[in-house]
Amino acid sequence: MELKRVVVTGLGALTPIGNTKDEYWDALINGKSGAAPITYFDTENFKTKFACEVKNFKVTDFIDRKESRKMDKFAQYAMVAADEAINDSGLNLDEVNKLRVGVIWGAGIGGLETFQQEVLNYAEGNGSPRFNPFFIPKMIADIAPANISIKHGFMGPNYTTVSACASSANALFDALNSIRLGYTDVVVTGGSEAAVTIAGMGGFNAMHALSTRNESPETASRPFDGNRDGFVLGEGAGALILEEYEHAKARGAKIYAEVAGGGLSSDAYHMTAPHPEGLGVVEVMKNCLENAGLKPEDVDHINTHGTSTPLGDVAELKAISKVFGGHAKNININSTKSMTGHLLGAAGAIEAIASILAIEHGIVPPTINHTTVDENIDAELNLTLNKxxxxxxxxxxxxxxGFGGHNAxxxxxKI
Incomplete structure (x- = not known):
């Protein structure tokens, strides 16, 4: 069976550094940090008092007030990013065969704020179980693609992938395969997350996963830096329209890039820590190259997972050196999490968008906030530092x- 070619024809982004695809890209290439003191709740008793929040976002500018109240913030973000990507793609929704349009989405947590609020309401209500009738449908992780599908009438495959921080990259790979194998012509894919909440911040603080650089939030996310002390929690959404190449060509669509391939693996090592030698990461990159029919020396740029954690950054760069050998020093390596923070289940989507736009514009965004050399990192690697x-x-x-050892x-x- 001959696999069909898959291309990207639409992009949408709602991020801590820009509320559209174009705003996001402009902030990336200019090295803008999205980290700032948290505005959503009182952080007086929290070890970490900052995050990368979405800014200047008013949901009723995009979604009817009554409908928006039925959605958790992660689903609202999904709807907005998906609509931008659909509009960007130029798809004629009156002509496209909606039976062959799917929505495959990623979310690591889902409606955390909704869950948190309903439990707090219960606790404050003297144990009376008066839950909101929309509690469950607002909370469940699969509701984001469901809402996108319902709004537009897309009747193809519709589900959410959950693999912690690898969730939306998993969704992208599933979407690629759905089109490659001929099951769909178009898939709306990506991911969203809204975990900047009391529970989210408290939980990650308890794991000692977050930076506590409260005196300088904007410099706290510092992948590969010798003084990094944890990741910065972010939120938002990224959406991509994947389309079968001939389908896109027939309608004269703008094509951003071809999705050459993907790979998956497991560390099979620890609940939260990466394998120190990056063995699972080595395998996932090898799998991806083989799936794409490409050689290591073909790769020009790697947008790393690069979360700014002491263990993770070193393990990933070790893996890159193992897979790419001498060519590794010719690759522009970066971590856009230095600007956006870590969007958990949405990270793969917004970083895929950054990778695609790097191809389109011939510019690799920087890894900002690097001031101190880490002696455990190969000095010959080009980490695209600060500019x-x-x-x-x-x-x-x-x-x-993702936590659990999920690698995507x-x-x-370029096409």
């Missing part, structure tokens, strides 16, 4: 890893 770098990018790889990797190439 964007212009270069031709023909092939870009995006790495995304996607490759995009």
């Amino acid at each position: 964007a770098q212009k270069r031709e990018v023909n092939v870009a790889m995006s790495n995304t890893f 990797c996607v490759l995009f190439k």
